Amino acid sequence: MSTQSLRKDHKLIEKVLQALDATIKLLKDGKQIPEQILLPTIDFTQNFTDVCHHGKEEEVLFPALEKAGMPTHMGPIRMMIVDHQRTKAIAEKIQEASTKYLETSDSADLILALEVYVQHVTEHLWKENNRLFMMAEARLNHTAKDVDKNLEDVEEKKLKELGKTRSDYETLADDLEKSVSEIN
Numbered sequence: 001m002s003t004q005s006l007r008k009d010h011k012l013i014e015k016v017l018q019a020l021d022a023t024i025k026l027l028k029d030g031k032q033i034p035e036q037i038l039l040p041t042i043d044f045t046q047n048f049t050d051v052c053h054h055g056k057e058e059e060v061l062f063p064a065l066e067k068a069g070m071p072t073h074m075g076p077i078r079m080m081i082v083d084h085q086r087t088k089a090i091a092e093k094i095q096e097a098s099t100k101y102l103e104t105s106d107s108a109d110l111i112l113a114l115e116v117y118v119q120h121v122t123e124h125l126w127k128e129n130n131r132l133f134m135m136a137e138a139r140l141n142h143t144a145k146d147v148d149k150n151l152e153d154v155e156e157k158k159l160k161e162l163g164k165t166r167s168d169y170e171t172l173a174d175d176l177e178k179s180v181s182e183i184n
């Protein structure tokens with residue numbers, strides 16, 4: 001199936017979104033959120049989600065769909081590309097707000113950036129899981145094997161450039177979940 005690896009990424013991203021949701025609640029309760037939670041959050045949102053996962057979609061899935069007759073300058077693919085740009089911009093806001101929070105303990109910007117990020121990415125994943133990927137599965141049936149192989153190759157290339165492995169990010173997500181749950 002041509003979207004299997006992307007759906008697997010979505011599960012990992014959702015796990016991090018849940019940890020971020022819990023972080024928002026903690027910040028609102030006035031709890032102190034340590035660097036050990038904020039730095040992996042920045043790494044994951046900027047590198048795994050943006051560089052690796054969006055790279056796989058933009059360099060493999062969208063071009064394969066274009067070949068299968070879907071336009072990329074309008075319609076669902078264009079919408080997804082605009083969503084990715086916004087995801088990247090909000091992730092940068094999280095980084096700026098984290099720096100400010102760690103320096104001043106003022107959590108207002110960080111809470112806002114995290115809330116906007118969780119909502120935006122949750123909606124984006126829903127659109128892909130329930131709309132775009134359904135279309136992709138139907139249209140790319142005949143080339144699913146090639147698409148799978150290309151997704152695997154781009155993932156490997158992106159992670160290598162980052163000096164990371166997939167299991168690093170799986171561990172990061174588990175650790176994040178655990179660290180957040182231990183704050184009280």
Ligand SMILES: [Fe+2]
Nearest residue numbers: 057080084128
């Ligand atoms: Fe996407």
Ligand SMILES: [Fe+2]
Nearest residue numbers: 006053057128
């Ligand atoms: Fe995606």
